[in-house]
Amino acid sequence: MRVLVLNVLLSGFALISVGCTLEANIAGQMLPSLLRPDGGEGVVDAPQISQKICANGPVFSQAEMPSGETILAGDFTRIGPCSSPFLKYNPVTGAVESIGPSDAAVGEAHVIEADGAGGYYVGGYFEAKNGSQALIHIKPDGTLSDWNPQLSRGALAAGVSALKVHDGVLYVGGDFTAAGSPSLSRTALAAFDIATGDLLPWAPPLTTDSFGDLHIRSIEIASGSIFIAGAFGTVGANLHVSEGVAKINLTDNNADTSFAATGLSSQSGKMKWHNGTLVLVDGGGLVMLNSTNGANTGFVAGLTAVPAWGGFSDYELKGDELWIAGMFDAVNGHPTRNIAKFDFSGATPTLDTGWATTYEPEGWVSQLKVTDSHILSFTNGTVGYWNKSNGTQYVPAVASPVGEGTYLGALNEGEELLYVHKSKTLGLPETRYLVMYDPDGEVMPWAPSPNDYVKSVVVHEGRIFVGGRFTNIGVTPSGKRYLVELDTDGEVTSWDADANDEIYDMRSVQGSLLIAGEFTSIGSDGMGAAYLAKLSFVDATGVPWTTQVDGRVFGFDIEGSALVFGGGFSTVDGQAVENLAKVDLNTGSLLGGTPTVDSWVNGVAVIDEKVYLFGQFTDVGGEARSRLAAFNLSNGSVTAWAPNIAVWASRAMREVSGKVIVMAHFNTYNGVSYTEGTLVLDPDTGAKVADPRNLYSSTVWLEE
Template sequence: MARLYSFFGMIIFLTLSTSFCKPTNLDNACDVKSKSFLLGTIIRYVTGDHSPSCLPSFSFFDQWGVYGPVARVNAITTHQGQMIIGGEFTMTGVPTGSASFVDSISGAVVPNRFCPHLKVKGLTNVAISDGSGGLYIGGDFTHVQGIKRSQVAHILPGCQLDPNFIPVEDPTRNIAALSLLGDNLYVGGMFSGWGSGSQINIASINRFTGLLNPGFLSPSYDNSIFDIVSDGSTLYVGGHFQDIGGNPRYGLVKLSPTTGAIDSSFTGQAPAGGQVNDLHLGTDHTGTQVLYIVGPFAGRAMSFYLNGTQTSWAPNPNLEVFKVNQYENTVYLGGEFTTIGVTPSNYLVGVDNQLGAIKENSFALNSFVRNLNVIGNKIYVLGDFTETKGQKRNYAASFDLPSQNLNQWDPSLNSSIYHPAGDIVASGSTILIASNHTAVNIKPRNNFAVFDEETGYPVENTPNFDYSIKVLHIKDNHLFVGGSFENINGIPRVSFAILDLPSYHLNPTNIGVSPAGTDIRTITSNENQIFFSGFGMTSVGGQSRNALAAIDSKSFGLTAWNPDLGVGGSASTLLVVNDLIFVGGIFNSLNGDGTVLNYRAVDTTSGVMRSIPSNTNYPSNGVNTQTYLDGKIYLGGIFTSIGSLGTFNYIAAFDTQTQTYITPNSIYADAMVSSITASPEAKLIVTGSFNSLNGNTASQYMGAFDTKNNTVMDWSPNPSDVGNVSYYKNGKWYIGGDFINAFNKPYGAFFISELNEKK
């Protein structure tokens, strides 16, 4: 949809920019006045070509994220135009949010440059066409493209949020049904009112403004509404309600679209106690219009003529049906059922529209179907399945009708779909998938992923780690990896590994960290050595090393450097400054001296401790992170004081010139700090589990600090969970953590920022 707008916009722009210039005699493709230059630029833009060229360059970056039962980024670095991520995750994908535009043939996400991702924050349960190239979406969301929208939004052609359609806010609403008739948008779900109105679970709002139509006031429903359909003159409403306005009514009712009044002449409903999941206005075998209903009621699928009389159609699935649709004379059912009548039929089936006899029963899905829609001669389905006809399909698939052939459409979602979330709507040459997913085009990646910095696309053939990665460090043409892993691509490596660059192949050297269960948390280097530390390590290569060790940066052999943090000690951060390495962590012994606590500098050659920062004043608890900036070391952790020097809440600054801690403390937090990173512009990014930075509660979990004027910057990512790490490169900050949202948009545990985002 948006691709055409961008394509033709580029043609108009370039045509106008060259039409007033005298054409050249020679058609040089690099001459901005030539037709070849114009055509080449258009092709370069549309195809996404970013190879070196004399033609204009365009940004084709589409950020991906990481996902899994746990999605956590602990470490970030870059190498030769590639961003390297380590943490705890099982897959990577494009963080579109719960409403995603994908290609109708391949399922590939429509690039952000053609169609800005909707970035819906929260669930999208339902989507419908607006009839003019746009869409309405409804669900349990709070923001679209970072802008507040309370559970209902209008998406314009071009994939932009409609700035004029603004329904009244209500964080308690959950919308599951939308239907458009004239200038009215009917919304159904679970809510106890609409703004100042007393509408319960169903309301009518203006399709252009989102304002309530107060004249539509249906009696109150005792449970949720899941579908609303119209024949052009009336509304049919289905849901889990059992009572309307104090009168029994089981899952189905016919309403006036003007007043919301019940049409009592329509007596069709589910059996007593039954509930309705979905409705479809279709036809029977004679071409007569009928209303199909499905849900958790006796029989689970039935139909009515529009006068309310039940038809003879009765397929009789054995378990719940969630969705129903029709193609020609075949009615499709999707759900949890395993038989139709007495015939085995798993989760998706096509039955005739006369009696409900099986017609198409070869879809071969391996688990439940939660949603389906027929578009043209294809059926698109969403659900719990991961395979169909022996081929991998993560929760979304499409089949040709009536052949039931699986087609290539494979959007590959990051989570299974549950009711009532889920809808599939055509929008030009694209398909909108609305559900509880947050990412599409998923690719397996176990705890380690590499992305192209120009396109954002994941690099293939990278290694898989069986457990978490905590730290990444590059020295020369090698990537040093630390964590709690024990195998890489099935090859034993306990907690420390070396990858060759740029191939990311596992280096044959195994330095032999022991025991299993060691957690390497920090790695750094100087010209000659790679220093590393963590929790639980007692030996390397068979030689005793308590929590701290170093290997030669060329041969990878263990060096004699052995500061010895004692049994049970651990370090979380190492920082090289000239001939010293500052060691921070949780320990009560260093060089065998049991009076040293949590932070001290040692010689990079001998490992002998120096009386820096102090040989008497130590942080009261663990040090997690440190960074060097303009002669100062900023350290953060879980400490709240430093010896007799007084209060230092989770952050302190040590001046390496005067060899003193700076007081009064210019920067502080109210809870744990996990990382501090500096930029050449004298800015710090601080992440952790804190709620405020310098008392500024807009800095929860992460904040930016300007050391030139010692102030917290006006930058509020508002992440949904803690930040763990940050990395700076060429004006951009790469920030990772446990969050799934930032800036009121979905992200997959990391994002890239220039600190210029607006609140």
């Protein structure tokens, strides 16, 4: 089987590609088990590492040494055995405890809810070890239960964003269309009997909002009713309209028509009930609604935002205390920096002017958690600790384990916080951009320590060649940049490619190193061609190569003697050929049989005589295509394969084994909002197929 893999840049900067480097992980995705089916040098057809390992950034490339060691390269700073996504932390004692097995699920956990018997329900976007999607039960002894609620969303990944236990029932909200076995229709809401695990008949109908979205993000239960917040249109069998927040009867499938919220966005999220009031985050602001009729109470926090674009971000309710956070200098004229306290013992919160912080370092408090005596604030990937009684900051004996921008949710239990998070690299030692595993799967003391990411690694006759964006590398810092040879001690050898810019893709071809990138000068003799070059493995001199390209080459693939490459160029060998070309690998001469492409091509892969493309294009060979396309290698005719995706930045596309794997930060897939990190597509139809890689994952999943 063969697969295409598409990567997308994690920031909104220049679009760049790594071409056909061996693919492992992007934005926390799974590493395919078969990376270069043609068996080229430096290829891992059957990785030796059978454990699951995780990285805190993309792993771009993988290669195997003749003696069985495996090298991984990418844009990570921590990599190793996956940590548990469910942790318990006490900010007073510093105690950290895992509350679930590290391999319970692959993906992101978003919400945690106590089951009332010492265990926990966890929801998110993940695939569990027991086969469950999006929802699992951790038993009181910390093991994963066998319960599988069978949540699904057709060919897409199901997700859970809201959980609430009430009177022996688990209520679930999220992004799913079916549940139970046999599968029954359940649109974004479902209920399960806690004692038996059975799906209950409660199933209020929901329709999409005016943007076509349907996602329940929060659930609260009070006074015999269930309140939901999220994106939806009508609610209940009686098709009631209530914007952003709705009230539903617990005893039937109807909405409470006496409750009608208005003026809310379709992005209503976190919601809590207190003293007859619903407190919720909506459209970036704090809103309070009368829980009887949905009327806005008119509460205004009165923040003095500094800078002007600052404001509110999060809140917490702890007993009769309302805590708010964001970026501000004062509340209703009372000086307090980024965190404020309100007394909510009555019907309306009143500001506590006896409580204030000065808050250092500066920064937007994105999330807030409150224990019985302490406050934890999350700012720019760091955690701040505050005495709840007087607002003074302190340094804990043991810092929160969730301090790298990984925090997603927590449940207060006295002084303790129960975390769910997306990082699986908590506590791992720093390992920057390159790592080598021995045949038994143990990290070796090999630390070249490049100062920036590595995009491609090639092993040729036991020699290790790495290319990327680094400008210094080696156990003994060498000052060498972009492309070097490393020895088995992690030192840079005398082989000197002397590239003057970034390397995107490399491969051992016909006894030479074929290289694609941003460079205009390369080779120890300076004789390598710009953007697409061959270098000698002996002395890094340029190998005669007639193909001349006038712009960056992002990636390539090879079929027989045909080299197909894509990038951002306008001529090849002086002829007008834009963004996509095919040349004879033996002679370097330009071949025909490629369609026109109206913008950059970031990835190229050949599968069964068809060439698959990923890029910024909207037209290929006169046919409308949105970022993905395919054409016949023999004659350049565009095929009907046309998945439609929208992404915000691009790296590359890969083929791995019989399916088209697209790894990206997406906006849409085939016109529908799509936020998963991976698409696995059928190479014939373009349809999304069932595959674990369709789920969010920070896991580099190496398989035997």
